[in-house]
Amino acid sequence: MDDPPPLQKIAISGPTLASLIHRFSTTTSSSSIDGLLFGHVTFVTPLNLSDDSSDTSQTLLATVTGFLTSSSFHNTSGTINTTSLRRLIPHNTSLLGWFSGRRRTPLRPSLREFTITSSLSSLSQFSSTIKANSDSNSNSFSSSSSSSLNFNPSLFFLLASPISDQTSHIHTHDYRAYQFITGTQSFNPVSVDIINIGPAFRGHYGSFIPNSPFPALDCQLSYSPMIRDDDDEKLSKMKQAAKDQRELDICSEGFEVGRLSKLMGSEAKNYTQSLEDLYLKMLVKIENLTALVEESSAKVLQQENHNKKLKHKILRSAAAE
Structure with a gap:
């Protein structure tokens, strides 16, 4: 080899x-x-x-x-x-x-x-x-x-x-x-x-490759009033919009999907504040996830220490008998 x-x-x-x-x-x-x-x-x-x-x-x-x-x-x-x-x-x-x-x-x-x-x-x-x-x-x-x-x-x-x-x-x-x-x-x-x-x-x-790429979203939540959709198609579009919003909340909670359309194309330079808001909400999401991971790690470590103490107590009791 x-x-x-x-x-x-x-x-x-x-x-x-x-x-x-x-x-x-x-x-x-x-x-x-x-x-x-x-x-x-x-x-x-x-x-x-x-x-x-x-x-x-x-x-x-x-x-x-x-x-x-x-x-x-x-x-x-x-x-x-x-x-x-x-x-x-x-x-x-x-x-x-x-x-x-x-x-x-x-x-x-x-x-x-x-x-x-x-x-x-x-x-x-x-x-x-x-x-x-x-x-x-x-x-x-x-x-x-x-x-x-x-x-x-x-x-x-x-x-x-x-x-x-x-x-x-x-x-x-x-x-x-x-x-x-x-x-x-x-x-x-x-x-x-x-x-x-x-x-x-x-x-x-x-050379960085993200493990969680930003989801591909439709970004188009509003439709032309000239198009007459039936109730089923409207319901389908509403479900898709809710699904896209949930996917976006995984990366940036509280940022509306509709605002993403302004961050693409030639007019994106005029909406730097929206980009900063998106970045800020992504940082907040990461901080919240980090806090959850740290809290979970502390609980796991506490449980491991408790199990070790319990194991030692059982061994001492068995040895005493």
Whole structure:
């Protein structure tokens, strides 16, 4: 089996990294966490190209867009449960690899983590496809010929806290990313970029593919008074208008579908306020969804802690008997 192409960089958004560290920091002091990493792999062209430059090489970038905390995809010996793994991967999502977080240990992969990463990276059925233009005469990519590359889930993200006891209120968490090379059975350290807004990160957003595209809506809620429709056709149009409004409310609650027609065509520049209102309502919708996710995560974590305490209580009662 061929090795996946080597990564030059790994990118992760600030909120995703913060959420991952928060999930790691809220575990009990003696526990470790495992989970899966999702995202996409793309070739990014450097932004500092000039007219005199002949270097058209592209950077192979793995962007982590989400994670899932679960250790059910492997057993204690490091064997991957493909049935459980397939069930954990969301629809239309690419699996990049996995992560492990442990406390007061050195920031280097353990033998267990080596075994799990080696097993996971060998599963070609979970590989993702990279669309690229390949130049057979060099390692760069140009428009001379087209090829399709496969990237197996060979990414490993390790989190650890310092070995020394934390005596202050400031908690330190270290992390490091690796790509597992199957041919040499070794970890290759890869630099990590935290995506932010600005010119230096424009290449990341240039290859961004939304998971939830804006729905295609009719936008025409008013009809010519010269057209005489029967009651059935009027009812059908009213139902379609209500359906379009519900789809729009998923992205931007409170924004009328009829106002979308003003944001298309040559007259759109005259309705910048409507565009700003749409953007503002979309941000409010995202904030509300984020609050719901955080609240749900807190409840799930609270329930997990309650179950652990209940389990320990049952074990102590059984031992006493």
